[in-house]
Every structure is written in structure tokens, then in C-alpha cells.
Amino acid sequence: MIKIAILFLLLFMVLGVPVAFAIGFSGLLALHFGMGTPLFTVVQMAVKGINSWSLMACPLFILAGGIMAEAKLSDYIVSFCAELVSWMRGGIGAVCVIANMIFAALTGSGAASISAIGGLITPELKKTGYKHGFIASLIAGAGALGPIIPPSMNMIVYGSITGESTGKLFIGGIIPGLIIGLFLIGYTVFFANKWGVDQGSGKFSPRRLWATFKKAVWALIMPAIIIGGILGGVFTATEAGIVACIYGLICGMFIYRTVKFRDLPHMFRVATEGTCMIMMIMGIAAVYGYIFAIENVGNTVTSWMLGITTNKYLIQLLILALMTLIGMFMETVAAMTVLLPVIYPLAMKVGVDPIAFGVWYSISTVLGGLTPPVGVYLFQSMGIVGAKFKEAAPFMIPVAIIVILVMLLIVFVPSVASWLPNLVM
Secondary structure, X not given: OHHHHHHHHHHHHHOOOOHHHHHHHHHHHHHHHHOOXXXXXXXXXXXXXXXXXXXXXXXXXXXXXXXXXXXXHHHHXXXXXXXXXXXOOOHHHXXXXXXXXXXXXXXXXXXXXXXXXXHHHHHXXXXXXXXXXXXXXXXXXXXOOOOOOOOOHHHHHHHHHHOOOHHHHHHHOHHHHXXXXXXXXXXXXXXXXXHOOOOOOOOOOHHHHHHHHHHHHHHHHHHHHXXXXXXXXXXXXXXXXXXXXXXXXHHHHHHOOOOOHHXXXXXXXXXXXXXXXXXXXXXXXXXXXXXXXXXXXXHHHHHHHHHHOOOHHHHHHHHHHHHHHHHOOOOHHHHHHHHHHHHHHHHHHOOOOHHHHHHHHHHHHXXXXXXXXXOHHHHHHHHHHOOOHHHHHHHHHHHHHHHHHHHHHHHHOOHHHHHHHHHHO
8 A cells, every 4th residue: 555655656746736635645545455445534634634733823823924915024123133244254155044034033934934934135145245155055944944943834834743842842942943043144245245246335333333232123023023923821832922913013014004905805815825834734644644554654664764773863864864855855844744653653762852852853955955956945945035046056165064964963963952942942
């Protein structure tokens, strides 16, 4: 049965069938021809797959992200970041990274960050002299912080599947996200010096900084409200999504006045489309969970890997290599939902810290967005910049290496991800 499922899954993906339908049809065919299971069982499995309190956070944060984008908060964030660091060498590139980090903390979406911040910062990056391929790779790498810095859709999915605390996962992503952001800023400064571009204005103005801060402050304090509320036990990660939506509407409709009542149907429609995509994958992937359970795939994989090594670090490196490979060909959420039920018990069996594992596992899915053939972050940023793949590819390699190095850091020093959540929660 598992052979039928994988064969048809590969066939459908080669034919370009959308990933949710590829997973669903291949699983359905495997159940029908492999076991003669009634087809209605698939519907029951799909409903069970999305019957999760943790998953309720997904549509809420997707809606919150849409509200933030509609409210044009990215404009105020970019203006503030520009006054904060554009005076230094490589400053415009640093603005791109910092603004993406802040916007990621508002939306939890890499694609939303790339769209909102990339469109604003690209003309300035071009004006200062950066190569188009470099700009595309920088925007893709900075946007990829969306699934790492809380709130993170990937971590919500991980928590829903494994039962781990989504709040702890959120907090665990803060330090790794900051490390990646700092490396990207260093990457930008290096090329600014190498090419003699983006020299910076050399003039830091506290007055202008204060003026832009006053305009952006309502957007800047939202991450503090979300994370602070979770840390203080005021609300759960799922309830934080409700707070984010309400706060975003207050900012957009009454403070900045950039959102009108007539905009609400459009925002709800966009959020519904994004939610349906994730929920379809999550629900349909439950079919694979059933197939894996019947075929005893989890124990087979566990026995195979433990036959190679029982060292928890080497086990994690094997999982990392597998996720990197799968992520290059499968959409992020699909890769998580199909593989996680198999490899999570293995990681726990060898004594891996569940929060550290969840953080670097969530980061590993980002690599698929940075590398072809899926490469959604890279291709999205290339479209915004107008760069060709051959221009962006050489600069994308160092960005991918930065992400891999941070994952390896978490593997060998788990406290990088687990220390903060264990301290405050």
C-alpha cells in the first residue's frame, strides 16, 4: 500500500497536480487498491486531521497578517528602520532584514513579508547599487524569517501534530531568528564593502528617528503584546491570534485609518483562501498518517536509523538531510504533516529536546522555500526584483548556508532554542 501511495504521489507531483490533491488522490488510491477501504473513510480522516485547538491559530494569524498588510503597516516599519540603520554602510540592506524581522513578528508568514517589505525596499536597494541577483536572495532570506520568528505557522502545525506547547515553540524561535537576521545583516555589509555600494548617509538624526518611531509605534508594540501575553499566561498562542486580529483592526481602522469597512470582505476572502490551502493539506495528510500506521512505517524507519546509529546528534543530522531533500520538492506544510508523525517519535526515543527539535525542524522547512525546484520564497523575490535565476542562484547559496549553520547550532547546542522558553515558561 505504501508503494502505491508514494508512486502515485510522485506521479501527480511530476504532472503538476496541486500538492493537497496529489497527497489526497495518491492516499485514496492506496487505500482503495491496497486495502479496499471505503472511500468515505478518507473524509473522516480529513476531518479528524484538522480537529485541533492549536490549528485554530492558523486562520487567525493569516487574517491578522492580511489586516496588517491592508493597514499599510509595512510603510511605517520600513520608514522607521531606514532612520534607524540607513546611515551606516550596508544600511539599506540592513533595513530590508530588520523590517522583514519586524513584519514577520506581525504576520508569521514568509510570503507576506516578502510581498510587503520586498516591494517597498527593492527600488532603494537597486538605487544604492546592489546587483539584482543579490537583492533577490537577500529579500528571500529575510522573508524566510517569517516561519521562524513568532508567531510561526510552521510551529503551529508542529505543535498541533506533536502536542508540544505552541507558546514554547514561539519563544524558542526568537534567538535562532535573531541569529539568522544578524548573519544576513553581516552578509549585506560584506558585499556593500566588497562592491563599494550602499555607503550610507553617515548622518544619524534622533529627531527623524523619533518622528518615524511615533508613526510606527503601534505596529512595533504588537509583537510585544503577543509574546508578552503568552509569556504572562494572559492568553494561549491560539487566543493570541484573536488578539492580533482585534489589535490590527483597531490600528488600521481607528489609528492609521487605512482600513475601511468596505475592505473587510476582501481581507476575509484572502484569509479564507490561505486557510483553506493549509487546512486541506493538514486534513488530507492524515490519510498518510493512517497508511504509515497500518504499514508500520514509523517502526521501520526507526529500526533502520537506529541500525545505522543510536547517537542522537547523528540521528538529527540524518533527519535534517532528509528534510532538506524533501523540502526541495514538497511544499512546507505538506512536508511537515507527512513526515513528522514518522520522525518525531524517533527523535524523542533517542532523547532529543522536543522544543529544540521543533524549532530546527520548523527552520528546516524554510530551506525548501529558498531552493529550487519549489523555492517559493526565491521565485517570489525574483519576480519582485526582476532578477533571473542564474543571477540569484550564486547569492542564494550563502543564505542557505546561514540557515543550515543555525540549524546545526541548535542540533549540537539545543539550549539555543530551549533555554529561553524553559526560563520564562
